[in-house]
Amino acid sequence: MMKTKHPLFKIPASGAIAPIIGFALLANAFDSANADEAGDLAKAAQNPVASMISVPLDTSIDFGADNGTAVISNFQPVVPISLNEDWNLINRPILPIVYLEGAVAGLPSIPEAADLKLKDSKFGIGDLNYSAFLSPAKAGDIIWGAGPSVTFPTASDDLLGAGKWSLGPTVVLLAQPKPWSLGVLARNIWSVGGESDRAQVNQFLVQPFVNYNLSDGWFLTFDPIMTANWKAKEKWTVPLGAGVGRIFKIGEQPVNMRLRGYYNTVKPKGAPDWSLQFAIQLLFPR
Numbered sequence: 001m002m003k004t005k006h007p008l009f010k011i012p013a014s015g016a017i018a019p020i021i022g023f024a025l026l027a028n029a030f031d032s033a034n035a036d037e038a039g040d041l042a043k044a045a046q047n048p049v050a051s052m053i054s055v056p057l058d059t060s061i062d063f064g065a066d067n068g069t070a071v072i073s074n075f076q077p078v079v080p081i082s083l084n085e086d087w088n089l090i091n092r093p094i095l096p097i098v099y100l101e102g103a104v105a106g107l108p109s110i111p112e113a114a115d116l117k118l119k120d121s122k123f124g125i126g127d128l129n130y131s132a133f134l135s136p137a138k139a140g141d142i143i144w145g146a147g148p149s150v151t152f153p154t155a156s157d158d159l160l161g162a163g164k165w166s167l168g169p170t171v172v173l174l175a176q177p178k179p180w181s182l183g184v185l186a187r188n189i190w191s192v193g194g195e196s197d198r199a200q201v202n203q204f205l206v207q208p209f210v211n212y213n214l215s216d217g218w219f220l221t222f223d224p225i226m227t228a229n230w231k232a233k234e235k236w237t238v239p240l241g242a243g244v245g246r247i248f249k250i251g252e253q254p255v256n257m258r259l260r261g262y263y264n265t266v267k268p269k270g271a272p273d274w275s276l277q278f279a280i281q282l283l284f285p286r
Helices: 013-028 035-045
Strands: 053-063 070-075 079-082 087-100 122-125 128-136 143-152 164-175 180-194 202-213 218-222 226-229 236-250 253-266 274-284
Touching (some): 128 164, 143 180
Antiparallel strands (some): 053 070, 070 087, 128 143, 164 180, 202 218, 202 226, 226 236, 236 253
């Protein structure tokens, strides 16, 4: 039976069932918030431009790539700033902490890294992406935000980033008719500078998200990140799957936890076949 080589995950690929069991035990170990509070927290946690500070760590373990397993943990705090009575500025930096066993295609946070054709494993930080959404402070039936998205070449190794300064527009739209949260986030970034010997970046990213809220803080979720690398011959990576999550409290601290699984139905050569994703998000409602 083939085993992964990542030092933290020296288990058979079929052993990925362990995180699922762990998630179920942990999610049930703590008390949920009361029904009204859980509903409000879920509504805010599922809104990318909510006026609530949150600190998520979202980890994806990607299996089946030609050069081995990829493990990417995205530290992505959300910090809203009230500009005036009418407008908020939602700040969303994303810093990837990355382990790659070799160059891997089709990863949303590392466009064009696989052009290096390297096979040595690397661990470190990836390229920092910062998005700023200008959003109405008083949301209507349709909630929206729009602004710039900038990627900085902060990767600690060439394999872990694109080596380019990139920027472009980003937008999010959503509606939250009970018990649903329905929306889409999209962006396109183009390289505008950086290392001259690295490939140019022209990457489109779209993330539809559908959440159905159940009782006792539980919810079902669908939030695949689909990308198109317009510079590549095989452009699209399209994962399909779903997951489950729960809003609960550890002491007085509200927490949102999710577990999802996705299979890449369309992918470039050398990309992972599927991924197991786990996220834990600390919520700080105002």
